[in-house]
Amino acid sequence: MTSIAQIIVAAGKGARIGGDTPKQYQKVAGKALLEWTLDAVYAAPQITNYVLVVAPNDSLIADIAPKYPNLQLATGGATRTASVKAGLDALKDIAPNHVLIHDGARPFASEALISEIISALESAPAAVPTLPIADAIKTLTGESVDREALRRVQTPQGFDYAKIFAAFEALPEGESFADDIAIAQRAGLEITFTQGDENNFKVTYPADFAKAEMMLKTEDYIATGTGYDVHRFTKGDVLWLCGVPIECGFTLLGHSDADAGLHALTDAILGALAFGDIGDHFPPSDPQWKGASSDKFLSYAIEKIKERGGALQHVDVTLICEKPKIKPHREAMRARIAALCELPLIRVSVKATTTEKLGFTGRAEGLAAQAAATIKLPA
Numbered sequence: 001m002t003s004i005a006q007i008i009v010a011a012g013k014g015a016r017i018g019g020d021t022p023k024q025y026q027k028v029a030g031k032a033l034l035e036w037t038l039d040a041v042y043a044a045p046q047i048t049n050y051v052l053v054v055a056p057n058d059s060l061i062a063d064i065a066p067k068y069p070n071l072q073l074a075t076g077g078a079t080r081t082a083s084v085k086a087g088l089d090a091l092k093d094i095a096p097n098h099v100l101i102h103d104g105a106r107p108f109a110s111e112a113l114i115s116e117i118i119s120a121l122e123s124a125p126a127a128v129p130t131l132p133i134a135d136a137i138k139t140l141t142g143e144s145v146d147r148e149a150l151r152r153v154q155t156p157q158g159f160d161y162a163k164i165f166a167a168f169e170a171l172p173e174g175e176s177f178a179d180d181i182a183i184a185q186r187a188g189l190e191i192t193f194t195q196g197d198e199n200n201f202k203v204t205y206p207a208d209f210a211k212a213e214m215m216l217k218t219e220d221y222i223a224t225g226t227g228y229d230v231h232r233f234t235k236g237d238v239l240w241l242c243g244v245p246i247e248c249g250f251t252l253l254g255h256s257d258a259d260a261g262l263h264a265l266t267d268a269i270l271g272a273l274a275f276g277d278i279g280d281h282f283p284p285s286d287p288q289w290k291g292a293s294s295d296k297f298l299s300y301a302i303e304k305i306k307e308r309g310g311a312l313q314h315v316d317v318t319l320i321c322e323k324p325k326i327k328p329h330r331e332a333m334r335a336r337i338a339a340l341c342e343l344p345l346i347r348v349s350v351k352a353t354t355t356e357k358l359g360f361t362g363r364a365e366g367l368a369a370q371a372a373a374t375i376k377l378p379a
């Protein structure tokens with residue numbers, strides 16, 4: 001079987017885009033630009049090995065690399081040519097038949113475009129996707145240039161690995177080229193042109209970022225989760241409910257502070273995230289949660305919303321009990337939940353009801369809480 005390696009070059013500083021974060025790590029539609037590019041090249045089933053070339057001291061790749069299986073990292077150099085060379089060197093032991101070299105800032109390389117290059121390499125040592133130019137072309141001094149003789153060149157560019165490796169080896173020390181085709185040409189390799197793709201543009205300027213965002217953006221969705229919790233009454237002084245202490249001469253029995261209101265709400269949020277339940281994340285068997293203040297659990301769930309790029313919209317808690325009286329504490333509960341959830345008060349509801357003396361809540365053996373959470377999430 002023909003082995004095909006993919007080098008992705010992401011060692012640049014992206015000076016043309018502005019901002020402190022290197023271009024490849026700037027977020028577009030919720031993910032780093034580089035992740036979109038990796039997703040695109042990982043979609044090509046023919047590719048057997050991946051090398052990602054990053055800048056020396058790149059600390060941001062550590063969050064991204066583990067998401068991509070079989071991804072080897074290499075450290076780039078001062079120029080694109082030096083960085084590609086580092087990628088080619090990293091493949092020396094594998095010595096694939098073919099290698100594709102791709103810009104980290106081209107997130108729209110389609111499977112069809114990649115396949116066409118791979119097919120072209122069956123009969124040519126080098127293949128490059130190109131596009132004709134629709135606009136008239138002038139020099140800065142106003143002379144016309146024949147656009148029919150010109151092509152725009154994209155990546156991935158494909159090569160016979162041994163031949164492009166030798167071409168890079170033969171370069172004079174420190175010499176740098178705009179792209180890898182130029183180096184192949186210098187070595188006398190025959191170049192095959194394949195069909196480029198208008199969508200496969202390189203994100204270079206701020207306006208490109210806006211265009212990429214538009215192309216990659218997926219529709220958000222609204223998720224509603226529900227939670228339910230029960231705790232038994234026991235002797236005590238202070239009962240915690242919805243993050244508020246109530247001095248009522250009894251309390252709730254539980255491993256943590258037994259705040260059924262916050263437990264139900266935490267479960268509602270985890271439910272909307274489809275991320276298990278409170279017991280999965282805070283097992284009662286774990287002694288570190290003994291007597292824990294339940295706002296920790298809720299804050300954890302709020303953190304998980306943020307990690308998913310979501311936004312909590314609204315919460316609604318219903319407390320079901322004969323005692324204690326909820327009404328005197330209701331506004332304090334809303335305020336506490338609003339603070340923990342980082343929501344305006346208008347988006348936080350706390351209600352109370354009884355069960356008309358029926359069942360365990362009716363007999364005042366304990367109380368129950370149910371909650372709903374509505375979260376906007378990226379697709």
Ligand code: MG
Pocket residue numbers: 229230231254258259260263
């Ligand atoms: Mg509980």
